[in-house]
Amino acid sequence: MRIKDFVVLVGVIGIVLMMVVPLPTWLLDVLLIINITISLMIILIGMNTTDALQFSIFPSLLLITTLFRLSLNVSTTRNILAHGDAGNVVETFGNFVAAGNLVVGFVVFIILVLVQFIVITKGSERVAEVAARFTLDAMPGKQMSIDADLNAGMINEQQAKERREKISREADFYGAMDGASKFVKGDAIAGIVMLFINIIGGLIIGVGMNGMEFAEAGEMYSIMTIGDGLVSQIPALLISTASGIIVTRAASDGNLAHDLTSQLFSYPKLLYIVAGTITALGLFTPIHFVTTFPIAVLLAIAAYTMQQNIHRKAAESVQMEEEQQIEEVRSPESVISLLNVDPIEFEFGYGLIPLADTQQGGDLLDRIILIRRQCALELGVVVPVIRIRDNIQLRPNEYIMKIKGNIVARGDLLLGHYLAMSPGIEDDSISGIETMEPAFGLPAIWIDEQTKERAELSGYTVVDPPSVVATHLTEIIKKHAHELLGRQETKALIENVKESYPALVDELIPNVLTLGDVQKVLVKLLREKISVRDLVTILETLADYGTYTKDTDILTEYVRQALSRQITQQYTISGDSLKVITVGPSLEKRIAESVQQSDQGSYLALDPTSTQVIYQRISEQVTKLIQSGQQPIVLTSPTIRMYLRQLLERTMQDIPVLSYSELEPSVEIQSMGVVNL
Numbered sequence: 001m002r003i004k005d006f007v008v009l010v011g012v013i014g015i016v017l018m019m020v021v022p023l024p025t026w027l028l029d030v031l032l033i034i035n036i037t038i039s040l041m042i043i044l045i046g047m048n049t050t051d052a053l054q055f056s057i058f059p060s061l062l063l064i065t066t067l068f069r070l071s072l073n074v075s076t077t078r079n080i081l082a083h084g085d086a087g088n089v090v091e092t093f094g095n096f097v098a099a100g101n102l103v104v105g106f107v108v109f110i111i112l113v114l115v116q117f118i119v120i121t122k123g124s125e126r127v128a129e130v131a132a133r134f135t136l137d138a139m140p141g142k143q144m145s146i147d148a149d150l151n152a153g154m155i156n157e158q159q160a161k162e163r164r165e166k167i168s169r170e171a172d173f174y175g176a177m178d179g180a181s182k183f184v185k186g187d188a189i190a191g192i193v194m195l196f197i198n199i200i201g202g203l204i205i206g207v208g209m210n211g212m213e214f215a216e217a218g219e220m221y222s223i224m225t226i227g228d229g230l231v232s233q234i235p236a237l238l239i240s241t242a243s244g245i246i247v248t249r250a251a252s253d254g255n256l257a258h259d260l261t262s263q264l265f266s267y268p269k270l271l272y273i274v275a276g277t278i279t280a281l282g283l284f285t286p287i288h289f290v291t292t293f294p295i296a297v298l299l300a301i302a303a304y305t306m307q308q309n310i311h312r313k314a315a316e317s318v319q320m321e322e323e324q325q326i327e328e329v330r331s332p333e334s335v336i337s338l339l340n341v342d343p344i345e346f347e348f349g350y351g352l353i354p355l356a357d358t359q360q361g362g363d364l365l366d367r368i369i370l371i372r373r374q375c376a377l378e379l380g381v382v383v384p385v386i387r388i389r390d391n392i393q394l395r396p397n398e399y400i401m402k403i404k405g406n407i408v409a410r411g412d413l414l415l416g417h418y419l420a421m422s423p424g425i426e427d428d429s430i431s432g433i434e435t436m437e438p439a440f441g442l443p444a445i446w447i448d449e450q451t452k453e454r455a456e457l458s459g460y461t462v463v464d465p466p467s468v469v470a471t472h473l474t475e476i477i478k479k480h481a482h483e484l485l486g487r488q489e490t491k492a493l494i495e496n497v498k499e500s501y502p503a504l505v506d507e508l509i510p511n512v513l514t515l516g517d518v519q520k521v522l523v524k525l526l527r528e529k530i531s532v533r534d535l536v537t538i539l540e541t542l543a544d545y546g547t548y549t550k551d552t553d554i555l556t557e558y559v560r561q562a563l564s565r566q567i568t569q570q571y572t573i574s575g576d577s578l579k580v581i582t583v584g585p586s587l588e589k590r591i592a593e594s595v596q597q598s599d600q601g602s603y604l605a606l607d608p609t610s611t612q613v614i615y616q617r618i619s620e621q622v623t624k625l626i627q628s629g630q631q632p633i634v635l636t637s638p639t640i641r642m643y644l645r646q647l648l649e650r651t652m653q654d655i656p657v658l659s660y661s662e663l664e665p666s667v668e669i670q671s672m673g674v675v676n677l
Contacts, residue, residue: 015068016067023075028076029088032087032231035231035232038068038235039238039242040238043239043242045242046246047245053166056173058177058242059173059177062243069187070190076090076228077194077198077201091227093231094224094227094228106226108226109230112230131177132174132177135170201221206220206221271300272303279293342387344384344385344477345401346386346388346389346399346401348390348391348399348400349390349392349395349396349397351395351396351397352398355469356388364466372386376533378531379533380493380533380534381526382492383484384484395412397414401476403480403483403484408479408480409476411468412435412438413468413469414446417447418449418452418462419435419446419465419468420451421443421444427458430447430454431451432448433445438468478529479529481529482523482524482526487516490515490522493535494539504539508546517555518539521552521555521556524552524556528656529656531566534566537559538563540562542558545558551602553601557642560662561638561659561661564661565664568667571631577668577670578663578668579631581625581675582636582671583636583644586676590677591640591643592640603646604646614647615652618634618648621672621675622655624672633657634648634655634656634675635659637659641657644657645657
């Protein structure tokens with residue numbers, strides 16, 4: 001047994017022996033001072049703990065200190081009744097508090113006992129009871145949370161064990177506190193009973209046995225009784241307060257003093273209001289201004305000091321964040337974040353900042369939300385989040401658009417002007433800054449506010465700068481939508497279909513086709529601006545024909561034929577007629593003869609001369625249709641459609657190439673020209 005263990009055992013046994021063994025007054029004085037010292041230590045420790053378990057011995061300590069006080073009460077009572085002397089400590093407390101008036105001393109003692117018994121002890125007992133109940137009720141949920149974190153790999157076995165032990169200790173602590181609070185309650189009751197016992201016993205001994213006068217006996221024994229009560233009740237009050245502090249404290253990162261100063265004084269503006277109120281009390285009430293003014297000044301000074309500290313801490317926080325960012329940039333791990341590439345980026349010069357600044361009336365962010373909705377309806381894909389940022393390296397009125405980090409389009413805007421596009425007949429009275437419409441490459445001019453109305457009356461199409469940007473961005477997204485659809489995005493689309501058509505998806509993937517095969521088909525459709533919104537029909541077609549071929553080019557042709565109604569409506573302008581450029585028999589035969597087969601699939605192998613002739617013949621017909629205001633569409637047979645599309649993809653990417661099988665029988669086809677070799 002270690003020395004400190006032996007001392008504790010001897011101390012507890014000595015406390016019990018104090019009840020039956022008479023103590024000299026000098027030793028009793030020492031023990032009373034020790035009792036006060038212990039109570040001060042306990043309340044200070046309770047105020048400086050951040051977690052109740054840091055003072056887990058408190059329930060047992062509460063029992064020991066209560067027993068110690070009762071033993072001292074018994075010893076002082078024995079000395080008071082037997083010798084009429086309880087020592088200097090008891091007599092000093094009695095004379096000092098009573099101040100020569102027994103009634104005052106008696107009233108003060110009763111008030112202390114009532115405060116401890118009714119206010120502090122009752123409240124601490126109730127809080128400990130509720131805390132114990134809630135802790136026990138929450139144990140199963142906390143255990144399940146620990147098991148879930150352990151299964152998820154967020155904590156290891158050792159950490160899980162420590163957290164389980166902490167939960168068990170919390171339940172034991174609050175349960176023990178619920179019972180230990182009864183000791184304090186009983187101690188308060190015992191103090192009141194001992195008060196009357198000492199007074200009544202003292203009167204009997206003093207008057208009946210020692211022959212003292214009643215008044216003399218009453219004064220002597222009352223002073224010693226009040227002193228004895230105060231010596232015991234003041235430490236009891238301190239320990240009861242410590243008990244209340246511990247059971248009412250929520251777990252935090254600081255002690256009681258830190259939490260009080262950081263939370264109670266975290267609103268300096270409110271202190272100004274309090275200072276003003278105190279000042280008003282001194283000015284407009286009988287309370288003298290000399291009494292209230294110093295307090296108001298102290299509150300105002302404290303509020304000003306706290307505001308300065310808040311500003312200083314905010315500046316230090318900003319500086320610390322900047323330093324951390326610099327350190328992160330210097331660290332090797334920061335390079336990893338540079339590898340991420342945004343799918344879509346929109347960058348602009350500083351002169352176009354008002355477009356995106358809502359405080360300056362910019363609505364670009366709202367327009368982008370509408371663009372994403374429009375693309376979802378027209379293309380059937382979810383457009384990724386568009387990254388918007390200013391770029392000081394650009395000209396003030398310049399903007400660029402990037403797809404996966406590469407510039408795909410750029411343009412210039414003049415804020416405060418309007419973009420006017422001629423209807424075909426120029427009006428000499430409409431003048432402005434000549435430019436090109438960025439979305440479709442049409443000639444246009446920038447006009448001011450005064451010219452806008454006259455241009456609209458002349459038939460010009462007048463568009464404001466935000467609409468120019470929105471139109472350009474929409475066209476860029478449609479043009480490059482196939483680059484934005486990867487396997488992950490395809491999986492998300494298929495998962496959405498699976499919620500309503502689980503049998504279709506389970507049959508197709510992965511039994512018939514892989515996710516990558518489906519993604520390739522969707523990309524080929526989007527490359528030719530065919531919407532994939534009707535994903536159910538697309539997957540049904542792939543499930544039907546995927547068992548016969550795995551060639552995604554051929555599967556795409558089957559899907560296009562299944563989407564014939566959609567394709568017809570997409571390109572039919574007048575409702576039932578379609579003006580096209582027809583591929584003649586000689587050209588179809590030449591292309592069919594040039595198709596070569598390989599292990600990777602079929603491809604078109606034409607000599608450069610024939611390729612140049614085909615380009616020239618089709619370009620002539622396309623130019624005629626554009627000059628007449630018609631949309632050029634090339635129509636051919638189903639067998640060579642995809643090969644002709646491959647041939648025209650690099651030079652005439654925006655020219656649709658359709659086959660007869662992709663058009664509804666009800667549509668009227670008008671051939672505006674024939675291309676032959």
